[in-house]
Amino acid sequence: MSMLNDIPLSGCSPTPLASYLKALGVFRLISEQADSSARGYWKNEAFVLSTKLTKEELAEFFLTRYAPTPVVDPWNRGSGFLSSGDKAAKNLASFEYSKAARLKPFRDSIVQVRAVPLLAKMRKVVNSKKEFDKTKPDFIKQCRLIWRGSLLEWLDAAVIIGSDVSLAWPSLLGTGGNDGRLDFTDNFRQRYLDLFDVSKPDAPPAENTAPLLEHALHGNAVTGTGNHSIGQYMPGAAGGANSSNGFDGRGNVNPWDFILFMEGSVLFAAAASRRLGATGVSSSSAPFAIRANSIGNASVSMKEKSARGEQWFPLWDRPAALREIRALLSEGRAQLGPMTVREPVDMARAIARLGVARGISAFERYGYIERNGQSTFAVPLGRWKVVSQPNQSLLSDLDTYLRRISREAAGKRATASLTTAARRLNDSVFAVAADGTSPFRWQDVLLALSGADALAATLPPSKNGFGIVPKLHSGWLVSANDGSVEFRLAVAFASQRGIRRYFLPLNKFGNQLDEKGDVNVVCSGRDFVADAIAFLDRRLIDSAKDTSRTLMQFADVFASLSDISSFLQGALDTGRIMSLARALMAIDYKDSSLIASPIGSEPPEDAFTLFRFCLAPRHWQNDPRHLQKDIPVRADIFRRLSSGDLSSASRLAASHLRAHGFIPPLSIAAGDSRLLAAALAFPLSSASRDILLRSFISVSDNNQPKNKLHQ
Incomplete structure (x- = not known):
């Protein structure tokens, strides 16, 4: 070689x-x-x-030997096949009757077109929209049966014939080779005639053809570009309003650019990619074409018209032969587990999980979006590298939920708050698919989920079409753990059994919305201190029904004393604790060991110890080694504390403990009473209890240490 x-x-x-x-x-x-x-x-x-x-030699080939691919669309009125005497028909005749050797494949293809039986009828009914639209599908199907070679490859790129023999138009080539009044195939012939004299046997290039070729291939400066139409493919050169230093600009198109991009579009034949199993928009059957979505692109609205969807074009950084690229594009699919990708966020996830064909280094994402009135432009929406990202399987928890909330947000009756929540969630998933190593990006997903659940809490269950955040695997605790105090406290608060029903109207199993679940909702999700107090107050009401007179505060993850100290100092972002906790309530804590619960050697201020033992949780008192059932819960002390009456609450607490044989470290407390009350909502382990016990003062009876806490 x-x-x-x-x-x-x-x-x-x-x-x-x-x-x-x-x-x-x-x-x-x-x-x-x-x-x-x-x-x-x-x-x-x-x-x-x-x-x-x-x-x-590369330049010499295009100037002297290049044989243009027969791109024709006889099913469109502007193709030149259905009329006579107009410009399109004359351009077609220039090719059909040329003696140039390099145009022989094109002439042979025109013969194949004219051999389609229904062409004659198409010419007769061209001025009758009803009859024309009725005949057009049958005509295209006849073309599919008769055409061969490169002509057939072009047809498969321009038209999709489904398994049910229905027709659809890949967005890449408009509506079967034209876009509105712009017929791509006629434009292709016009640009070729600008560059070559087809009336001569060798079809020699025009004077400016070689410089224009150098500009097209190598970017060399050139004059002679024209005010030609280029459609959706190069918005910056299309001209129009505000495209120049005046009110209106002219097009600036190199004829070679139009010819060569049309030659490249032939590779995107949709026939073999029907394995995508498209439903809904027709563009889903084209290679790497998916439904449109504004996700990951701030300049596009969630409700913006983009019926043509978007398409991701592969880039590869290792030499590949044409047959390899043709095979890649003919397969034209991305997989997300057993599911075929149909949404941008799914495409990003598939890339992150290497669910695409091997050898691709990146994808260039384009959206077919209406701009400049009703003109459709192929707008670049960013590049996505094919790099394996960690923990992407966790996003499978959200598969169904993402589809539901996106569908509801795209509906005509969707509220602005729902649209914002859906976009925020999809954007955050999109970002974590690009970089799954950052715990902050995983937290952004949790925060977006929290916002969606907060919205769900404001809606009657019968009016909620997207549901609630589904159960999440415990792996989220690892991926989103940034090591911050806020995250650890949010996990501890959220891991308490049954806590979610106080934020959402849930059924008795706690897994779906229920109209009768409103009776339990006492937390708004807007202020952590207020919600922690409301949650604990409701738990005290529930505890009053229990003859044990103890507080039920079972949890899978416990807070550390040092973290509670930070909380009491007022140095934490309580809003972030609340937002994270709301989403973390959906975690399946079966494997809660994935996140450590440091005990911490420094206990909080003595005031916390005073009130903590007045609301001792049941799992403390059930421990036979320490703290028998000698300190009943006093809800009135908590309510005085949470209302701001710290001095009265502390005196009652000290008196209550002394009455049961325990001498507290202080009798009058100072500080932020509501913050102290909220801190009691964090569950503590028995090991933390033992550290707090050291704060109590021992008393003697006959010179023997006496403390019921250690009996």
């Missing part, structure tokens, strides 16, 4: 879309018509062509 020359095509970059397709067009034409051993790859924002040809 002879040495291949690496020729960087600096004029062929991944953006805009016309430039990306132009690179593939060059690669396809060279591989099929000049050098079958050619390879191609992307490097430094340019396409690199590895070929036996030199740079000069």
Whole structure:
């Protein structure tokens, strides 16, 4: 095998879309018509062509030997096949009757088109919209049966014929080769006629054709670009309002750009990619085409019209042959476990889990979005690298929930708050798929889930179409753990049994919304201190029904005393604790050992110890080694404390403890009474209890230590 020359095509970059397709067009034409051993790859924002040809021979091929692919759309009125005497028909005739050898494949294809039986009828009914629209599907199906070779490959790129024989239009080529009044195939022929004189046998290039080619391939400066239409593929060169230093700008299109990007689009044949199993929008059957969504792009509204969806175009950094790229695009799918990707957020997750074809280094994401009135532009929405990210399987917990909330947010009656919540959640999942190593990004997902549950709490269950945050695996505790005090306290607070029913109207099993669950909801989710007090007050009411007169505060994860000290100092972001805790209530704490619960050697201030033992939790008193059932819970002390009457509450607490044989470390407390009351909502382990016991003063009877706490 002879040495291949690496020729960087600096004029062929991944953006805009016309430039990306132009690179593939060059690669396809060279591989099929000049050098079958050619390879191609992307490097430094340019396409690199590895070929036996030199740079000069590459230019010589396009100027003297390049045979254009027969791109035709006889099913469209502006194609030139259904009319006579207009410009499109004359352009078509220039190709059909040319004697140029390089146009022979094109002429042969025109013969195939004219051999389709229904073409004659299409010409007759072209001015009757009803009859034309009725005949068009049958005509396209006849074309599919009769056409062969490159003509058939082009048809598969322009039209999707489903398994039910229905027709759909891949967004890449508009509506079957045209976009409104712009017929891509006629434009293709016009641009070719601008560059070559097809009336002569060798179809020689025009005077400015070679410089324009150098500009298209290598980005060299050139004059002679024209005010041509280029449709959605290169918005910056399309002209229009505010596109220049005046009120209106002219188009600035190199004819080679249009020709070569059309040649590249042929590779995106949709026929083989029907395995995507598209439902809904038709574009789902095209290679790496998915439903439109504003996720990950702040310039697009959640409700913005984008019926044509979006498409992710692969980039690869290792030399590949055309057959490999054609196979990749014909497969044109991404998998997320057993599920085929249909949404942008799913595509990002599939990339993160390497659920795409091997060899792809990145994807360039494009959305087909309406801009400048009702014009559709292929807008670049960012690049996504194919890098395996950790813990992505955790996002599977949200599969169904994400679809429900996104569907509801896209509805006509969706409120602004629902739209915002859905976008925030999808954006956060999108971000964690890009970088799953950051605990802060995982926390952003939890915070977004918290916001969604907060919204769910304001809606009657019968009006909630998206439900509540589903059960989450305990692995979230590891991925989102940033080592902060706020996170540890949020986990401890959220891990208490049955706590979620105080924030959401849930059924008796605590797994779904219930109209009757409102009676338990006492927390608003807006202020942690207020909610912690409300939660504990409700638990005290429930405890009053229990003859044991103890506080039920069972938890799977306990707070540390040092963390509670930080909380009492007022140095923490209580809003973040609340938001994180609300989402963490959905965690399945079966494997709560995934997060450590440090005990801490420094107990909080003595005032906390005073009130903590007046509300001793049941699991403390059930420990036969310490603290028998000698200190009943005093709800009135807690209510005085939470109302701000600290002095009265502390005197009652000290008196209560003395009455049961325990001498507290102080009799009158000072500080923030509501913060003290809220701190009691954090569950503490028996080991932490033992540390707090040391604060009590021992008394003697006949010179013997006496303390019921240690009996």
